[in-house]
């Protein structure tokens with residue numbers, strides 16, 4: 001595996017100098033300043049690429065080239081936006097960047113309810129609490145159909161929480177779900193947005209009447225339209241699974257499990273239409289066994305995210321150590337090293353530890369925590385490679 005690292009551009013407090021020292025080979029990044037839907041120019045791509053290369057590193061993967069909302073809900077200007085997307089892909093290809101990660105999640109990218117869930121040892125991880133999420137849905141968004149999505153027991157706990165939650169905690173929950181986790185990856189909502197709940201409701205309304213089938217058709221339309229460009233410029237597209245991999249807020253989610261993955265790979269059966277194998281996202285779904293998924297889909301995987309989760313009672317989950325949990329990273333490394341040892345891999349998220357807390361890093365993207373995870377993963381890879389050599 002190529003050891004890569006998600007780096008957020010020239011303003012990232014974690015510098016390329018630091019990354020070179022800890023053994024990173026490839027960079028995963030995006031033109032974060034270009035608004036969603038606008039074309040990534042050859043000049044802008046080459047400028048960032050040259051900067052990365054000046055540190056002896058390479059720009060291995062784009063994460064993400066965002067798919068505008070209007071492409072996902074089939075708005076009036078989707079064809080114009082798809083044309084822009086194709087131009088960006090062509091420009092990336094001309095600059096020698098051939099792996100592009102994206103997602104097809106409506107409105108909201110990944111979801112967590114707590115960014116600082118403490119472990120006994122004093123470190124912290126990201127956490128998803130189903131009752132807190134239900135609280136956000138039922139009591140803060142007040143979504144009309146929300147009651148149907150939760151069990152009577154969950155709704156009882158929501159009421160119980162309502163009796164004791166403080167205004168500050170409510171603000172924090174809103175900030176976590178809509179702003180902090182989204183601002184840096186999703187062009188819909190920016191840090192500093194003054195009315196996030198109102199804006200969020202408007203975005204949700206764009207998907208009224210769009211069910212899983214409609215969203216699937218919109219994904220097929222998008223993929224069919226971009227594949228000729230991918231063929232011409234040798235671009236490997238790799239969709240990121242939905243995180244967490246289940247339906248939320250009445251929105252359809254269509255990259256959640258084996259059947260979903262098989263569907264989009266077969267719907268547009270072109271090797272350039274592939275998957276980002278995110279072990280963390282997939283393992284948060286109780287229906288998923290990451291080892292079976294990796295065996296089935298390794299041949300269409302273009303990019304790997306190594307992270308693990310531990311499922312907790314009641315549908316809650318925590319991002320666990322990379323050595324434990326339902327990600328089964330050792331087994332995944334065995335499968336992928338045999339299938340294609342060149343694949344780019346980044347460790348995804350890490351704990352907050354040893355002073356990461358006050359640096360203002362994007363949630364999940366700590367320095368020490370990810371460095372520790374990278375070292376653990378490198379160790380696993382070395383053992384697996386040794387096994388393979390001697391087998």
Ligand code: DNO
Pocket residue numbers: 063064101102103109110185240243348364
């Ligand atoms: C969060 C990430 C996601 C991912 C995008 C890819 O940490 O895993 O935001 O980058 O969904 O498009």
